[in-house]
Amino acid sequence: MAGGKETPRQKMIGMMYLVLTALLALQVSNTVLEKFIFINRSLEHTVSETNTGNSNLVSRIQKQVDESGNRKDDAAVLQTAREVRERTQQIIAELNQIKADLVQQTGGFGEDGVTPVNINDEEVLANLMINKKKGEELKAQLNDYAAFLQQKSGVKTDPIAYDGAEHPIFANDPNQKSKNFAELNFGQTPLVAGLATITQYETEVLMREQAALDELARKVGAEDVKFDRVVPMVLPNARVVAAGTKYTADMFIAASSSSITPDMYVNGKKLPVGPDGFGKVEFPASASSYDADGLAKQTYKAEIRVTLPGGRDTTYTNTIEYFVAKPVIQVQSASVQALYLQCGNELNVQVPALGTAYQPNFTADGASVLQGNKPGIVTLVPNAKNVKLNVSSGGTFIGSENFGVRLVPKPDIIPTDGGRELDQKQGIKAAQLGRIVMRADADASFKEFLPKDARFRVTGYTVYLARGNRPVANQKVNGPEVNLRQWAAQARPGDRIVIEVTEVKRMNFRDEVLDVPMGTKTFTLPINE
Structure with a gap:
């Protein structure tokens, strides 16, 4: 149903009216019937308020037309609003006259001047509305009025009066759906309930009129956009300036209308618009090629679509030019131009031009x-x-950086006594045979760059006690350390300790152990007197 928005009070009264109407079928006492007096008075109060409000609405339309210079289209809208108000007053007057006739024919009002004497009289109401066909006449008047409103305002307006078979509530009720409008509303109905029913139709009339007048009011000044929100705007040439340079900007006034809700688009894509009327333009800046200065000229199409107060759609467009600067990728690392194979090469990759918008992947x-x-x-x-x-x-893709990859430098294998390096030229005495630790020292530069990847360890070698061209004894070692004290008694001057290193491992930054391709490295320690 097209109509004005019901207030909470109207909804409450309407609900009570429906409940009490349902109770009538139970042949309830006068106590319940007296409640209809309250309902009717409340509805009449609502009618009075709404009637005044609708008159004020026509006055506001008159004021709008006067302020707009009494233009032809606006004057036509005002004339239509006056016709609607006049027709409404005729309908309300007719309904009030029916109520007055019913009260007069049933004995008038009591001593208080507002309560009918015979509140439970059913005959007079039924005779007038059903037998004398006043109800069917009223139905035609109400529905003709609804059609009149729709024709004048363009607002879809549903009928006001229904027969039982058409009624949204009673269409499926076997006891009610066969009744016509008069029988449904006024048959076997006490006077006071009939009065409340007629007043309820007055509220239906006024609510529909309100919706029609609201629509007519929106048509006044259809070609006008009234700018009631004014803000100062500043467009700087740049938001970031270096110390000592000039900050330059254009300042101007921007105005918008709070009565218009614009739709905004960039290249056909709709933008979110805030309550302040500002659209939020945001998209990744990109370019496929740049000039010698590292700039790429780009444009986008801005559109603002508005529906003017009269309903006409208007689109404002502009082509916006901007420049995309080629981003410079800065890479910081211990070794920028080369990486090491199978190592954790940590890089710090920054694009200063992006500032806080930098969200790298x-x-x-x-x-x-x-x-x-x-x-x-x-x-x-x-x-x-x-x-x-x-x-x-x-x-958004920024760019690429290329790196060469170096092999991990092989470590230096050094025989030690657990502390100092053993001298392969000077050798050792037989009595000094004991602990030997094979140390794997990483390349100094590699260790400085990637200390977590520069952890080497000798994990396999064979040590021989050699005399002449043949070995006297040998021992395989799994790890960096061996104790040769048991060879001290059989070692002679001129013998040699020969060490063949066959396996070296490296632990990387993830604590994974990797093979180091070293081949076989041989070390010889002569035994002296």
Whole structure:
């Protein structure tokens, strides 16, 4: 049903009216009937308020038309509003006259001047509304009025009066659906309930009129956009300036209308519009090529679509030009131009031009990628001779950086006595045979760059006690350390301790143990007198 919005009070009264109407079928006492007096008075109060409000609405339309210069289209709207108000007053007057006739024919009002004498009289109401066909006449008047409103305002307006078979509530009720409008509303109905029913139809009339007048009011000044929100705007040439340089900007007034809700688009994509009327333009800036200065000229189409107060749609467009600066990728690392194979090469990759908008994501060809715990920190673990690091931010590709990959430098294998290095030229005495520790020292530069990947350990070698061209004794060792004290008694001057290192391991940054391809390294310690 098209009509004005019901207030909570109207909804409550309407609900009570329906409940009490249902109780009539139970042949209830005068106590219940007296409640209809309250319902009718409340409905009449609502009618009075709404009637005054609708008159004020026509006055506001008159004021709008006067302020707009009494233009032809606006004057036509005002004339239509006056016709609606006049027709409504005729309907309300007719309904009030029916109520007055019913009260007069049933004995008038009591001593208080507002309560009918015979509140439970049913004959007079039924005779007038059913037998004399006043009810069917009223139905036609009400529904003709609804059609009149729709024709004048363009607002879809449902009928006001229904027969039982058409009524939204009673259409499926076997006891009611066969009744016509008059029988449904006024048959076997006490006077006071009939009065409340007629007043209820007055509220239906006024609510529909209110909806029609609201629509007519919106049509006044249809070609006008009234700018009632004015704010100062500043467009700086740049938001970030270096110390000592000039800050330059254009300042102007921007105005908008609170009565219009615009739809805003960038390249056809709808934008969110805030309560202040500002659209939020946000998209990733990108370009496929740049000029010699590292800039790429780009444009986008801005559209603002508004429905003017009269219902006409209007679109304002502009092409906005901007420049995309080629982002410079800065890579900080212990060894920027080369990475080490199968090592955790930590890089700090930044794009200063993006500032706080930098939201990096990395992929790589020829390496696995481990994201760091801070923006821009990434660890590359190469598995090929060359690595290509791809940098994106917020889903937009920024660029790539290429790196060569170096093999991990082989460690120096050094025989020691657990502390100092053993002298392979000077040798040792037989009585000094004891603890030997084979140490694997990482390349100093590699260890400085990647200390977590520079952990080497000798894990396999064979040690011989050699005399002439043949071994006298030998021992296989799994680990860096061996004790040769048991050879001291059989060792002679001129013998040799020969060490053949066959296995070296490296622990990487993830504490994984990897083989180091060393081949076989041989060390000889002569035994002296």
